[in-house]
Amino acid sequence: MKKPLISLKGLNFCYPGGFELNIPKLSLLEGKIYLLTGPNGSGKSTLLEILAQLLPANYREFLYRGRPLPNSGRELLSIRREMTLMEQNPYLFRTTVEENIAYGLILRRFEKEEIKVRVDSILHLLGIHDFRDRRVEQLSGGEKQKVALARALLLRPKVLLLDEPTANVDRASVEFIEGKIKEFHSERQGIVIWATHNREQAYRVGDEMLSLLEGKLVPGTIDNLYFGEVRQDDGKTYFFFNHDLKAFIPTRDPGPARMIIHPEEIIVSLSPLASSARNSFFGRVIRFEELGRRVAINVDIGVPMRAIITRASYAELDLKLGDMIYLTFKATAASVV
Amino acid sequence: MDYILNGISGAFYLILHRDPELLRIVWVSIRVSGTALFFAAIVGVAIGVRVGMGTFRGKRALVILLNTLMALPTVVVGLVGYAFLSRRGLLGDWGLLYTPYAMMIGQFVLATPIIASLSLAAVQAMDRRVSLTALTLGASKRQKKWKILTEARFAVLAAVIAGFGRIFAEIGVSSMLGGNIQGYTRNITTAIAYETGKGEFALGIALGIILLVIALGINALLQIRQYN
Numbered sequence: 001m002k003k004p005l006i007s008l009k010g011l012n013f014c015y016p017g018g019f020e021l022n023i024p025k026l027s028l029l030e031g032k033i034y035l036l037t038g039p040n041g042s043g044k045s046t047l048l049e050i051l052a053q054l055l056p057a058n059y060r061e062f063l064y065r066g067r068p069l070p071n072s073g074r075e076l077l078s079i080r081r082e083m084t085l086m087e088q089n090p091y092l093f094r095t096t097v098e099e100n101i102a103y104g105l106i107l108r109r110f111e112k113e114e115i116k117v118r119v120d121s122i123l124h125l126l127g128i129h130d131f132r133d134r135r136v137e138q139l140s141g142g143e144k145q146k147v148a149l150a151r152a153l154l155l156r157p158k159v160l161l162l163d164e165p166t167a168n169v170d171r172a173s174v175e176f177i178e179g180k181i182k183e184f185h186s187e188r189q190g191i192v193i194w195a196t197h198n199r200e201q202a203y204r205v206g207d208e209m210l211s212l213l214e215g216k217l218v219p220g221t222i223d224n225l226y227f228g229e230v231r232q233d234d235g236k237t238y239f240f241f242n243h244d245l246k247a248f249i250p251t252r253d254p255g256p257a258r259m260i261i262h263p264e265e266i267i268v269s270l271s272p273l274a275s276s277a278r279n280s281f282f283g284r285v286i287r288f289e290e291l292g293r294r295v296a297i298n299v300d301i302g303v304p305m306r307a308i309i310t311r312a313s314y315a316e317l318d319l320k321l322g323d324m325i326y327l328t329f330k331a332t333a334a335s336v337v
Numbered sequence: 338m339d340y341i342l343n344g345i346s347g348a349f350y351l352i353l354h355r356d357p358e359l360l361r362i363v364w365v366s367i368r369v370s371g372t373a374l375f376f377a378a379i380v381g382v383a384i385g386v387r388v389g390m391g392t393f394r395g396k397r398a399l400v401i402l403l404n405t406l407m408a409l410p411t412v413v414v415g416l417v418g419y420a421f422l423s424r425r426g427l428l429g430d431w432g433l434l435y436t437p438y439a440m441m442i443g444q445f446v447l448a449t450p451i452i453a454s455l456s457l458a459a460v461q462a463m464d465r466r467v468s469l470t471a472l473t474l475g476a477s478k479r480q481k482k483w484k485i486l487t488e489a490r491f492a493v494l495a496a497v498i499a500g501f502g503r504i505f506a507e508i509g510v511s512s513m514l515g516g517n518i519q520g521y522t523r524n525i526t527t528a529i530a531y532e533t534g535k536g537e538f539a540l541g542i543a544l545g546i547i548l549l550v551i552a553l554g555i556n557a558l559l560q561i562r563q564y565n
Contacts, residue, residue, distance in 0.1 A: 054469050081475040091466035094488055104474040151474065 003066060005030045005191055006051065006159065010060030013050060021046050021057070021215040028191050033182075035206030036195040042212040044195040045088065048161045051193065052085040081108065084157040088164040088195075090148035092136040097128070097147050100136060104155045122150045126180060142169040149177060158190035164197065178205055199223065203291040203308075213258070218335060223306045224261040230254045230336060239336055242303045248278040248331045257336050265333035266307035268297060269326045270317060280328045281305065285321055299327055340538060347539025348546060359540065363547055366524040369437050369515075370505045373444035377504075378497045381449045385456025385496070386486055400457065406450035411443075411509025418443045418514045435516035440524070443510035448500035455496030459489045491563050498559055502552060 004027035011023040021043040028034060036044050049055040053069075053076070062069045070076045084104075092100050098119055105115045123129040126146050131139065139147065145168060152160065162181070166174040182205065185192050193210075196202055202209060211218050213225070228241030231254050238246040239259045247259065267273060272280060283301035295314040297307050305327055309317075319325065351359050388399055421427050422434040422442075433439045463485055471484040486493065504510075508526040515522030517531055525544045532541040 049469070052473050054472055077475075077477055080472070083473070084475075085469075085473040087466060087469070089466075091464060091470045093467075093470075093484070103471075107475045107477075107480055155475065 004028055004063075005065060007063040007066075008059055008061065011050070011057055011062075012059065013046060013055065013057040015046075019043070019046075019215060021050070023047070023217050026210075026217065028193070030191060031189045032207040033185055033192040033194060033205060034208050034210050035202040036193055036210045036212065037197070037199070037202055038212035040197075041214075043215045044212055045163050046215075047212065048085055048163050048193065048195060051159070052083050052161050053080045054085065081155075082157055083159040083161065084152045084155050085161040086148050086152045086163065086165055088167055090144065092139075092144055092147060094136065097123075097131045097134050097136065097139070100147055101151045101154055104151065118154055122154045126150050126153075127176075142173045145169050145173070145177070149180070153180070153184050156188060158188070160184070160188075160190065160192045162192065162194045164195055166196075166198075166201070174201075181205075199296075200289060200291060203294065203296075211260075213260070213337070216337070218260055218337060223263050224259075224266075226259045226303065228257065228259065230257050239334065245281070245302050247334055249334045249336050250331055252336060260335045260337070261305070261329055261333055262335075263296065263306045263308040265329050266305070267328045268307050268309055268313070268317065268319075269328065270323075272326055273328045275328065277328045277330045279331065279334070280326055282324065282326055285319055285323045285325060288319075288321070297325075299325060301327065344538030344542045348541075348543035351539060351543040352546065356540075356543070359543055359547075361520055362523055362525055362528045362544060365437065365522065366505065366526075366548075367551075369440045369511075369522075369524060370444060370501065373441045373504055374448055374497065374501050376441075377445050377448035377452055377500055380445075381452025381500065382456045382486075382493055382497070384449070384453040385458075385493075386460055386482060388453070389457040389460030390482055390485065400454075403450050403454040403457065407454050409447060409450065411447060411507045412513065413509075414443050414446050415509045415513030418446070418510065422514065434514065435518060435522060437515065437522055439514035440511055440522060443514045444504040444507070447507060447510060448504045451503055452496050452500040455499055456489075456493050459492030459496060460485060462492070463489050491559075494559060494562075498555055501555065505552065506548060 006026075006028040008023060008026040011021065011026065013021040019041070036047065038044050046055065050057045064079055069079065093103065101122060102115050102119050105118060110118075120129070123132060126149065128143065128146050128150065131143065131147065136144065136147070145165065149165060160181070165181070166177050169177065178201070181192065181194075194205065226239075226241040228239055230237060230239055230249070230252055232238075233246070237249055237251045239249045239257065240246045241259065249259070267277065281301040283299040283305065285297060286300045286304070287298035289296040289298075291308065293311055294308050295311055297309065297314075297319065299305050299307065307327055384403075388396060388403070418439060419426075419434065422431070422439050423429055424434075433442070467485050467488050468481055471481040476484060506526060508530060511517075511522070511524050512527050512530070515524065515527065517523050517527040523531070525548050529541045529544050532538075532544075
């Protein structure tokens with residue numbers, strides 16, 4: 001079994017305004033692309049900055065390559081130089097594209113000739129060699145994104161952290177950037193942690209999903225996130241949501257709560273399932289989304305609920321928009337927080 | 338009105354014919370203010386950057402002090418300088434009073450808080466992402482600070498030019514510590530006051546024109562540099 005490249009325990013960070021990031025445990029393995037999802041304000045950017053050693057946080061343990069992170073000094077700088085964060089709205093220095101891209105290598109005291117060769121190579125790889133001498137003020141949003149990406153990839157980091165790298169670009173550029181990052185990852189085999197709002201992208205690009213909600217990691221994704229209340233009914237524990245819906249959940253304390261159901265834990269059927277699963281909802285198919293080898297189905301059960309099935313299952317069921325279907329899941333598939 | 342017009346025409350005559358006395362006075366100004374500005378820029382920018390980027394106890398009080406010192410009256414600096422540099426003062430034995438060096442010291446004291454305060458503001462106004470970007474690309478703390486400074490270069494340069502403006506046109510320090518000695522410590526501002534008092538408007542106007550041209554020229558150069 002692969003050892004984690006990064007291993008965190010007891011991470012805690014608070015902003016003065018009250019937001020708290022609290023992650024009891026997180027292990028990140030070499031060779032994987034992690035997709036970090038979550039609504040705005042859930043702590044994605046904060047987590048990325050902490051991992052990049054840009055934001056000091058409290059933790060019980062932070063291991064990199066199996067060793068505790070040093071507090072300061074050359075060793076910490078050396079580790080920091082193995083990680084690069086590309087921010088959502090990247091800052092480009094007030095100079096030319098070439099000088100921006102070369103900055104990291106200049107810091108590392110590379111020879112001028114080598115810097116020139118590497119910069120040339122990355123400019124050609126990303127199709128921006130015509131921009132070399134342009135000042136950054138003359139670039140469009142998409143072009144700036146490519147320059148920022150070139151600047152990050154040029155350093156060949158072991159840990160590449162990306163905060164919505166395709167947020168401000170057109171569709172063609174999205175596919176281009178995704179392709180280049182995947183190419184880089186397959187060569188470097190480090191870790192890529194990619195924060196995104198785009199669910200399709202998350203399923204398309206990532207090996208594993210990390211979902212953040214209000215500063216906490218939650219299991220699965222937050223596609224099916226419902227606000228409601230836990231109550232007892234007939235001696236059993238239910239989660240009541242959307243006025244008249246209820247889901248059977250494992251025993252917990254009553255009160256306001258949120259329920260999350262992983263879309264891949266939901267079984268789709270045309271007729272009621274006879275099984276041990278205690279929750280079954282009936283609704284109309286309102287949307288399909290292609291996710292590579294899988295298909296996401298959005299169903300209106302009174303509120304939207306999303307299930308993900310394989311292409312083969314989708315073809316067998318022969319579903320169409322407007323079809324009435326059953327969504328079934330076990331009580332244990334519902335995470336209540 | 339005639340005396341003003343005569344003064345103006347006389348001024349242009351002096352400028353166009355490169356009057357030696359005029360040139361000596363201008364040179365004293367450039368030498369004294371240039372030297373004071375050089376050292377004030379080094380110290381002021383260093384203080385501004387250190388305080389602007391640092392987090393320490395008493396930072397707020399220090400910022401308030403620097404902002405207050407920006408408004409130091411030139412005659413107060415002249416007075417304090419005189420107290421120290423006169424024969425009866427602590428540094429009287431150094432024999433600096435009524436020399437260009439005393440003027441340089443006084444103008445250094447005037448310019449440094451302005452440059453420090455404005456540099457501090459320039460650095461604090463920098464986008465937080467400059468620091469994060471430099472660090473994530475592998476900058477050490479020192480390299481990060483240098484990057485912030487270079488990104489804020491135009492604002493810092495403007496701070497230095499503001500310092501220059503303060504001292505090039507001041508008269509309090511120059512007259513109290515320099516003594517307005519012809520060919521030695523008589524600079525543009527003391528000469529204008531002196532010559533106007535004598536009724537020599539031509540030289541006064543000529544010096545005024547040169548002072549304004551120099552100030553305009555330096556600001557224009559900054560604008561052109563920023564635009565480019």
